[in-house]
Amino acid sequence: MPLFSVLYMLIVKGGARLSTELFTELPPAGFEMGGGFGNAILGTLVMVGLASLVSIPIGILAAIYLAELSPMSKVASTTRFLAKVLTGFPSILAGVFVYAAVVLAMGSYSAIAGGISLAVLMLPTVILTAEEAMKMVPRKMKDAALGMGCTRTQMIWKVVLPTGLPGILTGVMLAVARVAGESAPLLFTALFSNYWLNSVREPTASLSILIYNFSSMPFENQIELAWAASLVLVLIVLVFNILSRLIGRPRT
Amino acid sequence: MAIHCVVEKIFYGSFLAVRDSNVPIQKGKITGFIGPSGCGKSTVLRSLNRMNDMINGFRLEGQVHFMGQDVYAKQVDPVIVRRFIGMVFQQPNPFSMSIYDNVAFGLRLNRYKGNLDEKVEYALRRAALWDEVKDKLKASGLSLSGGQQQRLCIARAVATEPTVLLMDEPCSALDPIATRRIEELMLELKEEYTIAMVTHNMQQATRVADITAFFAVDISKGGRTGYLVEMGETKQIFEAPQEQLTKEYIRGEFS
Numbered sequence: 221m222p223l224f225s226v227l228y229m230l231i232v233k234g235g236a237r238l239s240t241e242l243f244t245e246l247p248p249a250g251f252e253m254g255g256g257f258g259n260a261i262l263g264t265l266v267m268v269g270l271a272s273l274v275s276i277p278i279g280i281l282a283a284i285y286l287a288e289l290s291p292m293s294k295v296a297s298t299t300r301f302l303a304k305v306l307t308g309f310p311s312i313l314a315g316v317f318v319y320a321a322v323v324l325a326m327g328s329y330s331a332i333a334g335g336i337s338l339a340v341l342m343l344p345t346v347i348l349t350a351e352e353a354m355k356m357v358p359r360k361m362k363d364a365a366l367g368m369g370c371t372r373t374q375m376i377w378k379v380v381l382p383t384g385l386p387g388i389l390t391g392v393m394l395a396v397a398r399v400a401g402e403s404a405p406l407l408f409t410a411l412f413s414n415y416w417l418n419s420v421r422e423p424t425a426s427l428s429i430l431i432y433n434f435s436s437m438p439f440e441n442q443i444e445l446a447w448a449a450s451l452v453l454v455l456i457v458l459v460f461n462i463l464s465r466l467i468g469r470p471r472t
Numbered sequence: 473m474a475i476h477c478v479v480e481k482i483f484y485g486s487f488l489a490v491r492d493s494n495v496p497i498q499k500g501k502i503t504g505f506i507g508p509s510g511c512g513k514s515t516v517l518r519s520l521n522r523m524n525d526m527i528n529g530f531r532l533e534g535q536v537h538f539m540g541q542d543v544y545a546k547q548v549d550p551v552i553v554r555r556f557i558g559m560v561f562q563q564p565n566p567f568s569m570s571i572y573d574n575v576a577f578g579l580r581l582n583r584y585k586g587n588l589d590e591k592v593e594y595a596l597r598r599a600a601l602w603d604e605v606k607d608k609l610k611a612s613g614l615s616l617s618g619g620q621q622q623r624l625c626i627a628r629a630v631a632t633e634p635t636v637l638l639m640d641e642p643c644s645a646l647d648p649i650a651t652r653r654i655e656e657l658m659l660e661l662k663e664e665y666t667i668a669m670v671t672h673n674m675q676q677a678t679r680v681a682d683i684t685a686f687f688a689v690d691i692s693k694g695g696r697t698g699y700l701v702e703m704g705e706t707k708q709i710f711e712a713p714q715e716q717l718t719k720e721y722i723r724g725e726f727s
Contacts, residue, residue, distance in 0.1 A: 360565035367523060368578045368628070369555035378577070383568045 227454075234451030237444045242452070247414050247430065253441055257449050259416045260425040263331065264456070266417060267410060267426060268400050270335025271342055276392055279346030280381075283388075286347070287354035288376055299347075306344035314340040315405035323409055331417065331424035334410025338402060342395040349391025353384040386468050393464030397457045403428030427453045474499040474636055474666040475520055475557075476537040482515055485529035489515050493700035495685055497636065502658060502667045504681030504706065506674060508726065511687040512698025513670045517638050520668065521557035522550035539635070555582065558634035562641040564621035566613030566628070571596075571605050574613040574624055578632040591631060599627035600657050619650025626657065630665070637661065639669040643676065655680050674722065677706060684709040686718050 241256045248255030282303075286296050318337035323329055357380050365375040381388075403426070411423040412433060427449050434446035475497040482490040490512035497503050497520070505513035515524065522543060524530045536543040543553050555578075566574050575592045584591065592609075596602040601623040605616070613624055622642060629637060639658070643651040658667060658680050671677050677684050685703040689696050702715045713719045720726060 358565070360561060360563050361567055363523070363561060364565040364567065364625070364628075366526065367521070367554060367559035367561070368581060368632075369551050370581060371551050374581065378581075379567055 230447065230451045230454060233444070233447040234449075237448035238451065242445075242448055246416065247425075247434075247445070248441060249414075250439065255441070255445065257425070257427065257430050257445060257452075259413065260427045260430040260449065261452065263334075263410070263413070263417055263425040264400060264427045264453075266420065267331055267334040267338055267406070267424065268396055270331065270420070271338035271399060272392070272396060274336060274339035275342040275346050275395070279343050279392075280350050280388065282347045283350035283354060284376055284381075286351045288372075288380060300351075303344040303347045306340075307348070309341070309344075310404075311341055311402050312404035312407070314338075315408040318405065319408035326421070328421065329409060329411035329423040331410055331420040331422070334406050334424055334426065335420075337405035337409045338399040341399050341402065341405060345395035345398065346391055349394065350384070350388045353387025353391065354380050356387060357383045390464045390468035393460050393467065397460035397464065400457050400460065401428055401453055403432050427456075473497070474538070475668075476535075477516070477520060478534045478536070479516060479519065479532065480534040481532070482512070482519060482524075483529070483531040483533075484527065488695055488697045490698045491690075493687070493698070495700060495703065497666060497668050498683060499666050500662060501682040502662050502669060502680050503683045503685065504677040505668070505670045505685050505687060506672075506677050506721075507687030507698070507701075508689060508721070509672070510696055510698065511689045513685075513687045514640055515698065516687070517640055517668060517670050518559075520636070520638055521554045521559060523554070523559060525550050555632060556634050557636045557638060558629035558632065560622070560625050560629055560637065560639045560642050563645050564618055564625055566616070566621050566624050568612060568614055570610050571613050571616070571624060572609040575627050575631050577628060582632060584632075595627040595631035598630050598661070599623045600653065600660075601627055617650070619646050619653060622646060622650070622654060623657065626654075626661075630661070634665070636666045636668065639667060641670050641672060644672060651676070674710075678710055681706045686713075686715075686721065688717055688721070 241254065243256060243261060244258050245256035246259055247257055282299065286300060290296055314337045318333050318340065322333040322336055326333065361379055361383060362375055365379040370378065406426050406429055410426055412429045413423045413425045417424055431446045431449050434442040437443065473496055477495045477497065479490055479493040481488060493516055495516060505517060507513050518524045519532055520536055532544060541548060567577065572592055575595050576588055579588060579591055593602060596605060601620060604620060613621065616624060643654050646654065655676065661667060669681065683703065684706040686701045686709060687698050688701045689698055702709060702713060702718045709718065710722055713722060
């Protein structure tokens with residue numbers, strides 16, 4: 221029920237403003253009419269992209285270690301435990317952590333800091349789902365690879381990763397879908413910007429922060445834009461969820 | 473002689489799994505390993521190409537001589553051994569990739585420089601699978617039936633032209649018709665390859681094996697230790713066994 225009522229409101233209120241200028245124009249100032257949030261869409265996509273660049277390689281390497289190299293070791297069980305704890309980590313704390321570690325060091329809010337804070341949130345999901353996907357690769361397939369004269373490294377790269385790939389990608393897509401809508405970690409890291417992104421070292425706009433800012437403004441135009449931005453954000457998340465389903469579907 | 477295998481003892485941790493089993497594998501022949509379950513016949517077979525190395529606590533006392541080398545010598549890389557001694561497993565285990573890629577897997581692994589298509593066709597013909605799959609080489613290996621999958625695994629193993637093929641109960645997961653086909657295939661393959669096979673099925677040993685090795689379990693010292701009871705021409709083992717134990721097993725008095 222809540223899901224459908226929210227969707228209904230989004231479609232009615234947000235759908236009304238849906239047009240191409242939303243995607244191409246900058247957010248309007250106080251009493252201006254019209255405008256869009258192209259920069260926020262771009263900012264969200266760039267930061268999610270940066271977060272993926274950081275978390276996917278690290279996550280998959282960690283998962284290889286957990287699933288294949290040393291599944292029983294102390295390091296592995298500790299990592300697994302920490303990853304599980306981190307999946308429930310309050311996202312605002314990820315923002316605070318990156319504020320201290322990156323923003324203060326760089327001296328500025330930036331897309332990089334935003335991307336890293338999202339990466340912190342993605343990492344545990346990527347690690348745990350990729351480990352699970354690799355464990356699903358049947359023992360007999362690994363035996364076959366070794367029996368063909370593969371080294372352990374070749375077995376992992378040529379058999380375990382390709383076979384587990386659909387599952388790994390599903391996990392990645394779910395992680396992306398989760399962080400695409402996050403606003404809390406971006407508050408302290410990417411901040412917001414009314415202009416187009418021209419450097420990843422500068423404060424960057426994102427859809428979720430735009431919604432947060434505009435929804436509390438006293439102007440009708442901004443509030444309408446916030447609704448439209450919510451609809452666009454939900455659609456983006458939906459697309460990633462659908463992609464994860466499509467990729468994860470067992471092939472015949 | 474293709475492989476001369478002298479097993480004094482095989483341990484899993486402190487558990488003595490097999491003792492006193494000297495199993496010479498003769499070139500160009502099919503050697504069948506029979507015996508009740510838990511008698512160590514699979515363990516011995518898998519020791520021949522060091523497939524047991526992955527099992528924690530595995531230790532072998534003895535030698536496995538192959539191509540003038542002790543396979544277990546320190547300087548020998550088990551990966552190289554497995555490229556010369558191929559393996560077909562109990563469960564058909566094609567990779568989840570296309571039929572073509574399955575067969576080409578080992579060739580690509582060895583950076584084969586010649587014509588890949590020809591080699592793949594040759595291997596599939598050798599495994600009596602070509603006619604059934606020639607129009608769908610791009611289809612997944614997992615889309616085939618169990619018997620076809622097992623023949624695909626044989627094609628995959630023979631593509632790299634190993635010297636010896638080890639088969640660990642290759643038909644136990646297959647129906648009688650598919651089993652028959654694999655057996656015919658083995659008889660064809662022995663012209664080029666030396667084959668060692670574990671089987672649960674005594675009729676199968678009489679149908680395909682030239683030489684039969686009979687293993688049994690020794691429970692006298694409290695453990696369950698497998699050992700070689702008797703080995704010889706299949707005909708002799710089944711018609712005139714030397715050992716009382718072999719006689720009883722073949723008559724079906726225990727299994």
